[in-house]
Amino acid sequence: MISTDDAPAVRASSPQLGQPQPPSRVESRSVGFAPDFVPYEHGLALQAEAAARLEGGSQLGTILLLEHLPVYTAGRRSDPDEYPSDGTPVVPVDRGGRVTWHGPGQLVAYPIVRLRPQVGVVDLVRALEETIIDVMAEFGLSGRRVEGRSGVWADAADGQLAKVAQIGLHAKAGVITHGLAINCSNDPAPFLNFVPCGIRDAGVTTLSEIAGRTITPAQVAEPLQSRLEATLEGVIA
Structure with a gap:
């Protein structure tokens, strides 16, 4: 689930002596968790603001952590045949990938960062997958991982392979927007209403279903934040 507009930009030269020093680390922000769910449009606005701060040099990057109000979104490769069968509206977005759902019980993380010139978007996807796997542990x-498919997978309660986390990114001049979503304690029912990520031969599961106990986004947010910050330090400009 990747979209790129152009190649990563070359990193600017180091500041001269006496000039303000650039920020030293990525900043994390918890935006809203149950019951303070975040409208999807507000999430898009926060990403745009974070990207502007990054471009302006006031921040090295931002990680936004939140739960959205229920919404279906469609990436650039979406097929209308995969849309919700009941006609529920779908928000078109500029990330890669296809149709997915966000909502209560699902932890969303948006890492707004600039990649180093030698780091590709696929490299970041692999790093994010490994980060999610480590958080699950x-x-x-x-x-x-499943070869040929992005995201993180696990054995569901019925023993069948199912997707537990999705990754959908957009890159422009090396700046990353959009991000990842981990199914924590959300009701899987909305995923039965469309074709998740264009995948027809596998299901969707949650951390709570796998564990046999409730694991909420708020519980997962802290370890995810810590590991994401460490992961991004290794790939950002």
């Missing part, structure tokens, strides 16, 4: 859960 902190809860005693096993996640893995």
Whole structure:
């Protein structure tokens, strides 16, 4: 689920002595968790603001952590045949990938950063997958990659392979927007109403279903934030 407008920009030269020093680390912000769900349009606005700060040099990058109000979104490769079967509106966005759902019980993280010139978007996707797998391990859960498919996968309660986390990014001049979503305690029912990420031969699961106990986005946010900050330090300009 990747979209790129052009190649990463070359990093600007280091500031001269006496000039203000650039920020030293990515800043994380918890925007809203239950019951303070964040409208999707507000999430888009926050991403745009974070990208502007990044471009202006006032921040090295921002991680936004939140839960959205229920919404279906469609990336650039979406097929209308995959849209919700009941005619529920879908928000078109500029990320890669296809149709997905965000809503209560799902942890969303938007890492707004500039990649180093030698780091590709696919490299970031792989790094984010590994980060999610490591976070799952902190809860005693096993996640893995599936060759040829992005995101993180796990064995659902019925023993079938199912997707537990989605990744959809947009890159322009090396600046990343959009991000990842981890199904924590959300009701999986909305995923039955469309074709998630264009995948017809696998299901969707949640951390809570895998664990047999409730794991909320608020519980996952802190370890995800810590690991994301460390991951991004290794790839950002």
